[in-house]
Amino acid sequence: MEIKKITILGGYGRNGEKEQVDQVDLGMGELLSVVGPTGSGKTALINDIGLFADEDTPSRRRILINDAAPSEDFLDDPAKNPIALITQHTGFLSDMKVSHFLDIHARVRKRGNPDSVVADILDFANQLTGEPIILDSTMTELSGGQSRALLIADAVIIGNSPIILLDEIENAGINLTRALEMLRKYEKIFIFVTHDPRITLSSDYRIVMKGGAMQDAITTSPEEKRIGEKVTDMDKIIVGLRDRISSGEHMLEKEFQAIMELVWLT
Amino acid sequence: MKLIMCAGPPTSGKTTVLRQVVRRLLKKGRRLAYLKVDVQFADEDELFRNELGIPAKKVYSGELCPDHASVLVLGDAVKWAEEQGTDLIVETAGLCLRCAPYIDGSLGIVVLEATSGMNLPRKIGAMLTLADIAVVTKIDLVSQAEREVFRANILDAAQIDVLEADALRGIGIDRLVRRIERAEDIKRPLILKGSPPVGTCTICAGKKNIGWEHHFGVLRTLDSDLFYRGE
DSSP: OOOOEEEEEOOBOTTSOBOSOOEEEEETTOEEEEEOSTTSSHHHHHHHHHTTOBSOSTTOOEEEETTBOOOTHHHHOGGGOOEEEEOSOOOOOOOSBHHHHHHHHHHHTTOSOHHHHHHHHHHHHHTTOSSOOOTTSBGGGSOHHHHHHHHHHIIIIIIOOSEEEEEOGGGSSSOHHHHHHHHTTSOOEEEEEOOOHHHHHHSSEEEEEETTEEEEEEEOOHHHHHHHHHHHHHHHHHHHHHHHHHTTOOOOHHHHHHHHHHHHHO | OOEEEEEOOTTSSHHHHHHHHHHHHHHTTOOEEEEEEESSOOOHHHIIIIITOOOEEEEEOTTSOHHHHHHHHHHHHHHHHHHTTOEEEEEOOOOOSSOOOOBTTSEEEEEEETTSOTTHHHHSTHHHHTOSEEEEEOGGGSOHHHHHHHHHHHHHHOOOEEEEOBGGGTBTHHHHHHHHHHOOOOOSSOOBSSOOOOOOSTTTTTOOOSSGGGOOEEEOOSSSOOEEEOO
8 A cells, every 4th residue: 555645633632622733744755743841742642643543542633544544454464554663662672682583573564585674674773873783682682772773774674664653763872863864765754753953953844742732733944944954063063072072082172162163153 | 141251461451451441331331240260369340340330249269270260150150240131251360371261152352461571472372372362461661563573473373363452541442342342142051162281180189299209190200291190
C-alpha cells in the first residue's frame, strides 16, 4: 500500500476540553515537530499515532491513513505496518545477540536478504555512535546511545517504514546533526518529538502541546528556517568544543574568545 | 453463556486487562461474573465486586495445584454464573508452566508482559499453546522493534492471535473486547483442553528428601529419561 498522507484528528486534553487543533494533515516528505514542556502530552501524541488511535486511547484522537481508517493488518502484521516508532527507551531487555535480534526483526518485517540488511544497519548505526556496535554483543550490553542508534537504523532499513516517529532523539547520546542529515536522504514522513530548536526550525510544521492537548499548529516561516540554519552552525561549534574536551584537550580562554567571536559573525 | 479463562505468569497484568475488559463489556450491557483462583492470597474478587459491581468469588487452592483446583470447582462456578444469567470470567493463579486451565469452547486468554524476556513464549508451554489469544501487556516499556520480535517469538511457539496492550491506560483493550463479544457460548460436557502432567507423586504427598532414590512413581535421574519405580 502506498502511503500518501497521514491525518491526526483532534480529541480531548487532560481537562476534558476539545483540542484547539482539530486536524493535522501531513503529506509524503513532510517534517513535523511536536513541541511543548515536559508532561504536556508530546509522547502520548506520537504513541497515539504509532498505535493508530481510533478513539480508543485516553485522548480519543483518531488517526487516518490516506484519508481512511487504518487497516487492522497494520497492527497484526509488522510487515504491513507503515509506521516505525523510535521511543525514548535507551535500554534493551532482550538478552540476545545483536545479530540474532536483527535477523528475527528482518524476517518479521520481510526485508530482503538478512545478511546484507544487518550489515547496512550496522553501517548506518555506527555513523551515529561514538564507540561502534559489535554484532556479537548482546542487546543488553549496548549503551544508551548505541541502543538508540541501532533503533534508528533498524527503523529506516528493516522497517523501511514510510512514516517515522522519533521521540526526543536529541537525548539519545548520538550525533544528532549527522542523524538528521542521514534521515533526510529518505523520502518519508518524519514526526519528531523534540525540545531542540534545530529540529523544530527545520521542520515544515510544529504542533505546540499543552495540558495533553494540541494547542496550536504553526507553519515554519522562511525566516525561521534561516534562523534554524544559524542555530545548527552554533551547535556545530558546541559539538566541536565537546569533542575536544571529551578527547582530553585543555581549553584556553583566548581560544574560546575567538570561537565566541565566530558565533557573533554568523 | 460465555466462559473466559485467563491465565498468565504472576505480575503480567491479568487483573488490569480483565478490569478494563469488564468495564467496557458492562458499558455494552453484558452481564458478567468473576472468579479468581489462587493459591493462598487474592483480593481481586473485592475489586470486581466493589469497583465494578459484579458478582465475584475467589477460591484458594491451598495444598492442591491451582489448575487442578480450577478443574474441580469450575463446574459449580459455571452453574453459579448460569443461575444469575451472566457470562463467567475466570482469572487463574498463573503459576504452573505445565498445565493450562482452558476448557473446550471457552475463550482462553494468556497475558504476557512485553518485558518478560524474549524466550518466555518457549518456556511456558500449554499456557500459551492452548490459548486462543495472547495479550502482550506493558508495551509502553519496550521499543517497537523489541515488541515485534517478541510477537514473532510468540507466533513461533503457538499459532494464535496476538494483541498488544497498554492495559493501565486502556490502550489496545477494545480489540480484545471485540474478540470476547465474538466468542461462542460453552457447550456441555465441559472438557479440559490439555491433559495436566502427572500430579500425584511422593513429592506432592509431602516427602521432601532430595534425590530420586528417595521417591517412587515416575522418576528420572539427571541424565536418564523418565522411568517408573514402585508396585
